[in-house]
Amino acid sequence: MRRLLWLAVLWSLALPVPAQTLLVAMEEADNRPFEYLDDQGNLTGFHTEIVRAVAKALGWEVSFLRMPWGRAQLSLANGKVDAVTYMGKTAERVKYAVFLDGNQLDVERVTLFVRREDAARIRYMPPVTSMMKRWRIGAPHGYFLGQEISDAVAAGLPLDQHAQNQAQLFGMLVAHRIDVAVAEKLALQLVEPEMPDVAAHVAPVTGAVFSGNPMYIAFRNKGDGPQLAKQFAAAYAKWRRGDVYPWLIARFKVYERVPDSFIPK
The missing domain is CATH 3.40.190.10 (Periplasmic binding protein-like II)
Known part of the structure; x- marks a missing residue:
C-alpha cells in the first residue's frame, strides 16, 4: 500500500502544472506609445510588451482585456481581473489595489x-x-x-x-x-x-x-493578488537587467517616462 501511495505521489508530481493566466485589464483607447492597436490590429505598446515579457519569464500566460477605464477599475476592485495597467496610486485605489514600487511602468508628468x-x-x-x-x-x-x-x-x-x-x-x-x-x-x-x-x-x-506621477501595473488585493504582485515585481527587476528593456525604451521613444531607478546602467 505504501508503495502504491508513493507511486501516486510521483505520478502527481510528473503531471504538467497548469500555467498561471494573468488577466490584465486596460483602457480601451489608443494610448500610444504605451498601449494601442497597431496598423494590423495587434495590441502592442511599451506597457503591453513589458507585461508580456515579464509574464513569459514567470511562465505565465497573459490575457489583456480592453474596456472603458471606469469598468477596468471596477473589475480590479471586484477581483474579476488580476491587474490593471496603467494606474496611478491614490488613497481611494489603495483600498482595492496593490501598488509596489517595483511594479512601476513609467512616470507620468x-x-x-x-x-x-x-x-x-x-x-x-x-x-x-x-x-x-x-x-x-x-x-x-x-x-x-x-x-x-x-x-x-x-x-x-x-x-x-x-x-x-x-x-x-x-x-x-x-x-x-x-x-x-x-x-x-x-x-x-x-x-x-x-x-x-x-x-x-x-x-x-x-x-x-508638475511633479511626476508613478504609473503602475496594479494588482488586486483580493485572494492571491498580493502574492502575484510580489512575484511580478521580482521577475520584472531581474528582466530589466537584460537587453530587451533598453531596446523597448528606444523602440517606443519613452526616454522621459522611465523611472530614474529603472534606467539601465
Whole structure:
C-alpha cells in the first residue's frame, strides 16, 4: 500500500502544472506609445510588451482585456481581473489595489494646455489654485493628474471632468468649453491618432510641469493578488537587467517616462 501511495505521489508530481493566466485589464483607447492597436490590429505598446515579457519569464500566460477605464477599475476592485495597467496610486485605489514600487511602468508628468490663440494671454501662475480660481480648467474623468491638482479639488476648487479621455478633453478646449486642460506632458502625441491636427490648435503652457506621477501595473488585493504582485515585481527587476528593456525604451521613444531607478546602467 505504501508503495502504491508513493507511486501516486510521483505520478502527481510528473503531471504538467497548469500555467498561471494573468488577466490584465486596460483602457480601451489608443494610448500610444504605451498601449494601442497597431496598423494590423495587434495590441502592442511599451506597457503591453513589458507585461508580456515579464509574464513569459514567470511562465505565465497573459490575457489583456480592453474596456472603458471606469469598468477596468471596477473589475480590479471586484477581483474579476488580476491587474490593471496603467494606474496611478491614490488613497481611494489603495483600498482595492496593490501598488509596489517595483511594479512601476513609467512616470507620468503632467502639464497644462491652452488654445494656441490664448498662449500669450493665459500663462502659468503658481500655485495652480490661483489659475483654477480665474480660468475654467478641465481634466479627464478618472485620471490621476498629480497631488497638487487632487489637493485643489479636495479643497473645493472647480475642475471640469466631463471628458472621458484626453482626446475629448482637447476637444472641449478647442470648442471653448474650458480655458485650460490638465493632461499628460505627452498628451498631444498620445491623442494625435484621433485628432491629427491637435498640435495646430493646442499648445502646452510654458513652465507648467508638475511633479511626476508613478504609473503602475496594479494588482488586486483580493485572494492571491498580493502574492502575484510580489512575484511580478521580482521577475520584472531581474528582466530589466537584460537587453530587451533598453531596446523597448528606444523602440517606443519613452526616454522621459522611465523611472530614474529603472534606467539601465
